[in-house]
Amino acid sequence: DAGITQSPRHKVTETGTPVTLRCHQTENHRYMYWYRQDPGHGLRLIHYSYGVKDTDKGEVSDGYSVSRSKTEDFLLTLESATSSQTSVYFCAISDAPTGTSGFVQYFGPGTRLTVT
Amino acid sequence: AQSVAQPEDQVNVAEGNPLTVKCTYSVSGNPYLFWYVQYPNRGLQFLLKYITGDNLVKGSYGFEAEFNKSQTSFHLKKPSALVSDSALYFCAVRDRTAGGYNKLIFGAGTRLAVHP
Numbered sequence: 292d293a294g295i296t297q298s299p300r301h302k303v304t305e306t307g308t309p310v311t312l313r314c315h316q317t318e319n320h321r322y323m324y325w326y327r328q329d330p331g332h333g334l335r336l337i338h339y340s341y342g343v344k345d346t347d348k349g350e351v352s353d354g355y356s357v358s359r360s361k362t363e364d365f366l367l368t369l370e371s372a373t374s375s376q377t378s379v380y381f382c383a384i385s386d387a388p389t390g391t392s393g394f395v396q397y398f399g400p401g402t403r404l405t406v407t
Numbered sequence: 408a409q410s411v412a413q414p415e416d417q418v419n420v421a422e423g424n425p426l427t428v429k430c431t432y433s434v435s436g437n438p439y440l441f442w443y444v445q446y447p448n449r450g451l452q453f454l455l456k457y458i459t460g461d462n463l464v465k466g467s468y469g470f471e472a473e474f475n476k477s478q479t480s481f482h483l484k485k486p487s488a489l490v491s492d493s494a495l496y497f498c499a500v501r502d503r504t505a506g507g508y509n510k511l512i513f514g515a516g517t518r519l520a521v522h523p
Binding site for chain 1: 441443450451452453458508509510511514515
């Protein structure tokens with residue numbers, strides 16, 4: 292978890308409210324990712340970023356938006372939270388792949404989000 | 408479609424016995440393969456990777472993995488299991504349809520339980 296922090300670590304919110312999760316890195320890595328983890332599904336990619344202001348959708352992006360205004364910060368926003376978005380959210384980072392290095396993703400400690 | 412399968416939801420092993428956690432993959436071209444471990448209430452930790460070279464890859468905490476191209480497998484192994492190895496293990500493969508973007512596809516995970 293070194294070099295990657297997520298905030299908040301735990302959050303309970305009500306259906307329909309907006310929620311923003313923050314990922315902060317000190318590694319100066321180019322790529323940042325948001326995943327959600329649910330039992331039986333492993334990790335599923337929500338959105339990722341390949342540079343400041345450069346983002347793209349993952350496999351489960353509906354209901355989520357992201358922003359990256361600085362290299363070190365990647366924000367995930369649930370515009371209007373639903374109970375199906377109750378999950379554990381992980382941020383990950385990786386360096387730009389070159390040769391045989393840079394492909395490993397490193398993960399933050401996670402945020403447990405409960406939508407009631 | 409590219410995919411990763413972990414055929415066992417749970418693996419039970421006695422302490423001191425060898426352990427194997429299975430992973431099979433389906434990708435076009437040469438695969439880049441990874442193993443991660445997740446301890447309770449923690450983020451994923453990188454264990455090892457196969458990019459190219461020797462089919463037997465050594466990683467952290469005494470783990471190793473064997474790449475078998477003909478069987479499209481990348482099984483995780485350890486000669487002598489410890490109770491502290493009990494955790495959730497994820498296999499992942501680089502998404503080769505992502506071009507230069509460093510995206511991973513994760514399996515659903517296998518829970519390893521090592522009994523004293």
